[in-house]
Amino acid sequence: MKTKTIIPYLQPLATVLCNLLLAYVVYFIARLVFLVTNYNFFEGHLAWPHLMEMLGGGLVFDTAAILVTNSLYIAILLLTPWRRLARWVYVVVNAVALAINLADCVYFRFTMRRTTTTVFGEFRNENNLTGVIGTEMVNHWYLVLLFACLVYAMWKLYRSPGKAVPVGKWWVWYPSQVLLLAALAPFVVAGIRGGFTTAVRPITISNANQYVDRPIEAALVLNTPFSIYRTIGKDVFVVPAYFSDPNEMEAVYSPVHAGITSSDSLTNSTRPTGLIKKNVVILIVESFGREYIGSLNKPLEQGQYKGYTPCVDSIVARSVTFSHTYCNGRKSIDGMPSILSSIPMFVEPFFLTPASMNHVSGIASILAAEGYQTAFFHGAQRGSMGFQAFSRATGFQEYYGREDYNADARFGGDDDFDGMWAIWDEPFLQYYATKMSEMKEPFMTAVFTASSHHPYQIPEKYKDVYPEEGIEIHKCIRYTDMAIGKFFEKASHEPWFRNTIFVLTSDHTNQSDHAFYQTDIGGFCSPIIIYEPGNQERQPEMQDKIAQQIDILPTVLGMLGYQKPYFAFGIDVLNTPAEDTWAVNYLNGIYQYVKHGHVLQFDGQQTKAVYALSDSLMQHNLKGKVTQQPQMEKELKAIIQQYMERMTQDRLMPTTPK
Numbered sequence: 001m002k003t004k005t006i007i008p009y010l011q012p013l014a015t016v017l018c019n020l021l022l023a024y025v026v027y028f029i030a031r032l033v034f035l036v037t038n039y040n041f042f043e044g045h046l047a048w049p050h051l052m053e054m055l056g057g058g059l060v061f062d063t064a065a066i067l068v069t070n071s072l073y074i075a076i077l078l079l080t081p082w083r084r085l086a087r088w089v090y091v092v093v094n095a096v097a098l099a100i101n102l103a104d105c106v107y108f109r110f111t112m113r114r115t116t117t118t119v120f121g122e123f124r125n126e127n128n129l130t131g132v133i134g135t136e137m138v139n140h141w142y143l144v145l146l147f148a149c150l151v152y153a154m155w156k157l158y159r160s161p162g163k164a165v166p167v168g169k170w171w172v173w174y175p176s177q178v179l180l181l182a183a184l185a186p187f188v189v190a191g192i193r194g195g196f197t198t199a200v201r202p203i204t205i206s207n208a209n210q211y212v213d214r215p216i217e218a219a220l221v222l223n224t225p226f227s228i229y230r231t232i233g234k235d236v237f238v239v240p241a242y243f244s245d246p247n248e249m250e251a252v253y254s255p256v257h258a259g260i261t262s263s264d265s266l267t268n269s270t271r272p273t274g275l276i277k278k279n280v281v282i283l284i285v286e287s288f289g290r291e292y293i294g295s296l297n298k299p300l301e302q303g304q305y306k307g308y309t310p311c312v313d314s315i316v317a318r319s320v321t322f323s324h325t326y327c328n329g330r331k332s333i334d335g336m337p338s339i340l341s342s343i344p345m346f347v348e349p350f351f352l353t354p355a356s357m358n359h360v361s362g363i364a365s366i367l368a369a370e371g372y373q374t375a376f377f378h379g380a381q382r383g384s385m386g387f388q389a390f391s392r393a394t395g396f397q398e399y400y401g402r403e404d405y406n407a408d409a410r411f412g413g414d415d416d417f418d419g420m421w422a423i424w425d426e427p428f429l430q431y432y433a434t435k436m437s438e439m440k441e442p443f444m445t446a447v448f449t450a451s452s453h454h455p456y457q458i459p460e461k462y463k464d465v466y467p468e469e470g471i472e473i474h475k476c477i478r479y480t481d482m483a484i485g486k487f488f489e490k491a492s493h494e495p496w497f498r499n500t501i502f503v504l505t506s507d508h509t510n511q512s513d514h515a516f517y518q519t520d521i522g523g524f525c526s527p528i529i530i531y532e533p534g535n536q537e538r539q540p541e542m543q544d545k546i547a548q549q550i551d552i553l554p555t556v557l558g559m560l561g562y563q564k565p566y567f568a569f570g571i572d573v574l575n576t577p578a579e580d581t582w583a584v585n586y587l588n589g590i591y592q593y594v595k596h597g598h599v600l601q602f603d604g605q606q607t608k609a610v611y612a613l614s615d616s617l618m619q620h621n622l623k624g625k626v627t628q629q630p631q632m633e634k635e636l637k638a639i640i641q642q643y644m645e646r647m648t649q650d651r652l653m654p655t656t657p658k
Contacts, residue, residue, distance in 0.1 A: 011161040012078050013180045018159040019073075020066060023094050026150055027062040027223060030101035031055070033146065035220060037105040041112070041518055042220060044617060045213055057211030057221040063191040064203060065226040069093050071188070077161070078181045087158055095151045097225045102143045104224045106136055110454070110510065111330045112523050113588050114205070114219050114227035116348065128420055135420075135455045204230055206589035209603050214618070215520050215590035236353045237346075239644040240604065242637035253638035255342075255569045255646070256654050257554060275370060275561050277442040278534075279500040280363065282552070283487075284339055284448045285480060286332070289509035290325060290525040291517040292477045296542075308470075308477045311485025312529070315504065318540050319531040322547040322573065324594065324613065326583040327508050327526035332385055332448070335507030338549035340364065340446060341394050342568030343652070346586045346643055351390050355647040361567055361654075363553045365395025367444045370562075375400060375439065377432050377447040379423035387448060396446075405431050422450035424459055425483035433490045441496055448507070451483070452476040473511045498534035501559055503552055505529070516616035521592055521599045524585050528552065530574075532559070546594055547573045548583035565654040569643065584639060593636040596628040602636055 035042060070093060077086040104115050137144050194203030205227055208218040243249035290296050294307020295316040307313060328338035329345030337343040337350045341362035350356060364374040375398040376391035378384065382401045391399055405423050406413045408431065416427040423431075432447045439445070451458065456472040458479040466478040484504070491497050506526040512518050517525055528547045532538050547555075550570030558572035573581055582595040590608065593600045599618070601609045610622045610629055623629070646652055 013184065015159045015161040016074055016077055016184075019090055020070060022154060022157055023066045023070065023097075024059075024062060026094060026098055026154065027066065027101070028055075028058075029146075029150065030098055030105075031058055031062075031220070031223065033102065033143070034105045034108070037143075038108055040512075040515075041109070041216055044515065044519075044619070045217070050213065054211050054217060054221050057208065058223070060194055060203065061208065061222050061226045064194060065097065065223050065229070067188050067191045068229055069097055069225055074184070074188075075181070078184075079178070083160060087155075087160065090158065091151065091154050094154060095147075097223075098147060098150055100224045100228070102147055104219075105143060106140055108219055112216055112219070113330070114222045114224050116205075116227050116231040131420055132455070139455070206603065209589050209608070213609070213621075215587040215592070215601065216523070218588035218590075231348075236348045237355060237644045237647045239648055240637070240641050242641050249638050249641060253635055253642060255567055255642055257557075257566050257568055257572075275563060276559075277370070277372070278532075278560060279436075279442050279496055280367065280372075280444040280556055280560075281436070281500055281502045282339065282363075282446040283484070283502065283504045284335060284446060285452065285484070285504065285506050286449045287452045287473065287508065287510035288449075288477065288480065288506035288527065289512070289517065290506075290527045291509065291512055291514055292474070293527055296321065296325075296527055308474050309481040311481045311488070312504070312527075314485070315488065315531055316529055316540075318533070319529045320538060320541055320543065320574070321527065321529050322543050322545045322581075324546045324583070325526060325528040326521075326524045326546075326548045326585060326594065327506065328524075328549045328583075328585050330508050330523065330587075332507045335505075335549065336387060336390055336448075339505060339507075339552050340391075342550040342553040342570045344548075344550050344569055344584060344586070344643075346591070346640070351386060351393075353647075355650075355652075356390075356393075358647070358650040358652050360394060360652045362394030363556060364391070364397075364444055364446075366553075366557065366562070366566055367442075367560075368395045368397060371442070373397065373439050373441075373443040375435070375443070375445045377401075377428070377435070377445065379405060379425075379428040379450050380421055384422075391446075400431075400435060410434070418451065418457060418459075420455060420457070421453060425449045425451040425480045426459070426486060429483050429487035430490060433487055433494065436491075436496065437494050441499065443496075449480060449483075452480040452510070471511045471513050492533070500533070501556060502531040502533075503529070503556065504531065505549060505552065519616070519618045520587060520590075520601070521585075521594065521611075521613075521618065522616070523587075524583075524592075530555070530559075543574075543578070545573055545576075545578045546581040546583050548585075567652055567654045569639070582635070584636065591636060591640060593632055593639075595632055595635070596626075598622070598626055598628065598632070600629065600632045600636065602633065604640070607633055 073086055073090045073093060076082055076089060107115060194207065205222060208221040211221050212218050292307060293309045293312055294305055295313040297305040297307065327335060329335060331349060333349040333351060334345035341360055343350050368374050374396045376396040377400045378387050380402055382388050382403055388399050402423055405411060405428060411431050412427055416423045418424050436443065436445055452473060456476050458466055458475055462479055466475040468475055505528050509523055509526060516522050526549065548570060550568065551573040554568045554570050554572040555574050557566060558575050582593065585592050589603060591602045593602065597613050599611045599613060600607060607623055607629065610626050611618045612622060
């Protein structure tokens with residue numbers, strides 16, 4: 001067959017290759033935009049060779065995503081005469097891929113990772129997403145304009161193979177296209193898997209870590225279409241085999257706490273000898289990162305640190321807090337289980353996984369069994385973020401949301417709605433204090449605030465009081481701080497106030513303008529403030545310890561003198577020696593374990609890096625140079641295996657459910 005005769009049969013394949021190359025260009029542009037819009041998270045480690053390494057790794061994941069998402073297009077173009085349909089499928093599919101890549105340019109700064117399928121569960125109960133998306137499209141109009149330009153370019157630059165079938169040659173043309181598809185198939189499969197060799201398994205999100213020096217950089221290597229399709233229907237929790245002997249693992253670490261014994265009471269004077277039925281009030285403040293609280297940052301800059309929380313600073317002066325405090329996740333849905341059930345986020349948010357159907361306890365259920373009245377407060381609509389379902393599953397007897405606030409004639413109703421998420425913090429926290437005064441003591445309550453949140457708005461009457469400064473969230477932090485101050489002012493006049501343990505923390509961190517809060521571990525720095533106004537024996541201080549959200553439950557139970565066994569991944573930090581305190585979190589396939597003045601980063605198989613906490617910008621990798629590294633690795637492995645085994649075996653209680 002002559003060359004001129006062969007060319008028409010090869011045109012569809014040549015067209016496919018040209019158009020896939022165009023898709024690569026679009027993905028590359030999206031990655032560059034991702035880098036530019038989030039440059040402050042990456043700039044400290046962007047040496048040219050390392051950037052090239054990450055961009056090269058990005059090609060591997062782009063190949064997988066492009067071939068998966070364009071497989072229908074390839075089949076249509078090679079096997080059917082529907083040329084116009086093929087063009088529409090190509091442009092629409094790649095426009096959707098571009099849209100979600102550009103959307104993550106904005107969303108990444110809140111999560112520090114690429115979006116996965118759990119985002120659909122996270123926001124399934126929200127009815128304001130259209131408004132949120134619309135607001136972001138206005139705020140980031142340049143991304144919308146770029147999207148339109150790139151989609152137009154894809155349409156105009158799309159190559160068409162011309163006529164579908166050579167005249168009178170259909171009986172040759174169709175078999176030839178099947179052969180071409182068969183020849184192309186191994187390359188497509190290899191591209192999707194991440195390589196040709198049999199030793200290569202289909203690449204997953206965690207494979208991005210082989211191209212990076214820091215976990216946060218994995219987001220630069222990945223693309224969002226890959227992260228979404230690769231997590232569809234996948235097992236979230238996989239049990240590792242670090243320990244073959246369960247007794248050895250239990251000796252290293254166990255999340256089952258025996259409770260306080262008589263010997264504990266004799267040897268540790270800070271623990272009461274029996275259950276003291278004090279009220280427990282936990283304030284989970286949206287996005288209230290440690291960075292914004294001046295009094296918690298004085299050691300960093302010798303008192304020259306600018307804060308935005310004068311009211312919380314005054315509470316800190318009367319409270320116990322800790323030198324290093326961390327959240328256990330980067331989303332609101334991570335904070336809830338961490339704070340209220342002592343369950344950290346590993347891999348994916350706990351209550352968006354099948355493990356959320358396990359038997360699970362929490363501080364509310366534990367104290368309800370001791371005669372406490374329990375209630376959860378959140379100024380958004382019922383069902384928002386799944387908080388109502390989680391609070392009920394973990395023992396909260398009552399739930400108060402936006403509808404309940406509106407039904408209370410003593411307050412302003414929907415006039416106090418922020419128009420996007422929830423009731424403004426100032427009136428809702430007043431409502432919270434009022435409702436607690438109507439509860440029977442002892443009570444345990446938690447409130448989740450909402451105002452210090454995207455789209456970073458405050459009530460009209462405060463816009464001149466708290467003007468724009470620094471970064472967008474600062475004015476919201478000042479407003480919420482004022483609301484917290486007024487809450488404590490009101491609560492201080494109530495009869496239950498001095499019989500209450502208050503804990504103030506955040507669900508996660510948010511926008512940052514300090515480099516040491518933009519590192520892998522800095523992005524998890526949340527406050528943990530314990531305020532006990534009726535206890536004259538507990539002196540206000542910043543203890544030189546490591547604390548985390550999952551420590552809140554066991555620490556409060558220790559303060560109450562709780563006697564019975566309970567389940568918690570954290571520890572009673574007040575009654576643990578400083579050298580034994582620790583924290584753990586998970587970011588882009590990397591576990592971070594903080595102990596002995598160091599941060600160990602572990603990918604599930606090996607340690608990737610070790611940094612001193614004093615190395616605030618995480619610039620000096622001490623892997624292999626820290627004497628505690630082997631012990632830290634052993635302890636972290638025990639924590640991970642305990643977590644995975646108990647999640648998959650429904651053992652999140654002090655005893656196995658029958």
